[in-house]
Amino acid sequence: MADWLAALDRGAELRAEAGLTRTLRPRAADDAVVDLAGNDYLGLAAHPAVTAAATEALSRYGLGATGSRLVRGSTDLHHALEDELADWLGVDRALVFSSGYLANLAAVRGLAQPRTLLVSDAHNHASLIDGCRISRAETLVTPHGDVAAVAAALAAAPGRPAVVVTESVFSVDGDLAPLAELHAVARRHGALLLVDDAHALGVTGPAGAGGVAAAGLAGEPDVVVTATLSKALGGAGGVVAGPAEFVRHLVETGRTFIFDTAPPPAVVAGVHAAVRLARAGDAVRAELADRVALAVRRLGAAGLSVSAPDAAVVSVTAPGPEAATAWATACRERGVAVGCFRPPSTPDGRSRLRLTVGAGVDRAAFDRALDVIVECAREVAP
Template sequence: MTEWLQGRERVRITRGLVRGDAVRGGTGRSPLLDLASNDYLGLSTDPRLAAAAIAAIHRHGTGARASRVVTGTSAVHLELESELCALTGAESALSFSSGYAANLGLLGALGGPGTLIVLDEHIHASLIDAARLSRAEVASCAHSDLAQLRTLLSARTQPRAVVVLESVYSVLGDAAPLVEAARLCAQFDALLVVDEAHGIGVTGAGAGSVHAAGLAGRDGVVVTATLSKALGAQGGAVLGSALLRRHLVNTARTFIFDTGLAPAAAAAAAAACRIIGEEPDRVAAVSRNAALLAAGCGTEAAAGAVQSIKVGRPERALAIASRLQDQGLLVGCFRPPSVPDGVSRLRLTARADLSAEQMRHAAALVSAALADEPAVTSRGGAA
């Protein structure tokens, strides 16, 4: 096994695909200008979230102690679920210990023989794993290709079908055609699952893209969410009908066989939901900053907070990201297998708590690094 591990490591090094812990200095913000995190609203360091988390620890303990279906449900879980419904317009919500677990739990509970799961080819890894584990038949659809989606749904032989999209794609940053996809799903009696990891708190005035598309609470539309991005906490949730919630409580393996979400995380996320509802300027600031970033980088305006810039080879992406880091700017560097089409990308995220000046400065650094390809390429050899 050791030899095999060493061999795999050599392959990663040769291909420029090495990853490691990216350690943040201290508990607060990095001294670098951070456009790599998903803390879109800057809530992860908001004192109101911290106060809610501390109060929940004092009231409910540091851990949930057990599965939600044994003794692990506290009032704070129910409060979180009700806040999520108030924010997004969902009928019902169920929280999980992460967004990953929510996706695994949902598709596992909907899948199995007799279900076809159609995944957009750029869907997040958690949903790919979820579909594989569900033992359903799985089909991949070209990115946002409604014609192919129609073909796959009309040709299906399984009694049930589930179509899985992201409202704002995590790496590409573009928006799914939700209204058209929902129409197709209704026509072919398929359930539409929308992962709003990068939508809730950012799009639709914070309520998410499903709400903005007029699909919130609609029968046949289910949303999955993470509490760890715009909501500044940790955990995940499935938002849908009360019937679906009861089904998940009874069948979702990552709900039943997992300790409940930590009370502190639940309370922080519940506080974040309230803040999003009460502070529309904070949400608007993300879009404003995303637009500044796009304008400065000469890229298309993003659908949400994520600006994705094609770079090509992983070595070049790594070299540009490392040059930017030397200049005080942290950007995401997405390489295979995180990019299904094999095209490495820089991923820049706008945040509500950054100034217009910081966005312009970041965009100028990025543009210069991209234009400076020869220097970047030679650094790439060393990276």
């Protein structure tokens, strides 16, 4: 009976030998670490207007939604948020889920009809990959950002329904997909375009409406957008946005919508307040862009291999998984939290530190954090 546990232990040993052990670290409310690992890009998670809206809703509605959206979980707060999101994104309708992961599973599965071909970027997030898998549709993975490869895949499947699946700003290196070009190719072949805008929403585009809006594709009838509400908006949940007919289809058939408990009303109210702030946050976005440019200059000048980010994700290459872990640990010990990405979380097998730049971090602390990252890099991999 214990053989299966022994097998798990052996798997853990092999991961440890490869430098791939993962550890949970509890964070206290008064944690003083400079946060360059979380996704609170605009500093809205603790904004007074956001917490006040959540607190007021908590006192009115209680802690949880108490049911799925189709049972008792849909409140007037959920519908008001969906209306605001649809207006912001320039689409017919938006549907809120309890996480971005579930939103992506629903979107991919909802678009995959019989004989559908899914053309998926090699650097897509795990939620999109899992969506392709559970859809049971044929999936062709194309090289990262390769429009010609997408065109060839669609051309090789004439007459078949197809969906091009991509992120806008990719979560590992922070680069932007060629959305306008992908849409042109998809439309030429009668395919749909599904874009996960998680790392772009609130950060790029007109009034922060994201990468799809920045590419001039908002409201196009052959484009579906997904995003999380947990990054620039500082809350929790996910959204699928697009044509009203598709949203209706998800309400009636989407398993991760129908059978999942609705997001808590307090979180929904807080996110709604955050959306209003984000839409009016051009000055904050300018500060964020300035910090990203500073990070790229400073780290690059120190001889580190740094990505050319299109939003607020900055990737810094590490020599290997063990070095990445040691580097991130050294930074944390000096009061700076950074992301540590190693295989299999990296689609190209390359380890790196991932810095998610936030405008809510004290500017002096941010400057010092860049120094710490450089100092620790020299100690770990001189």
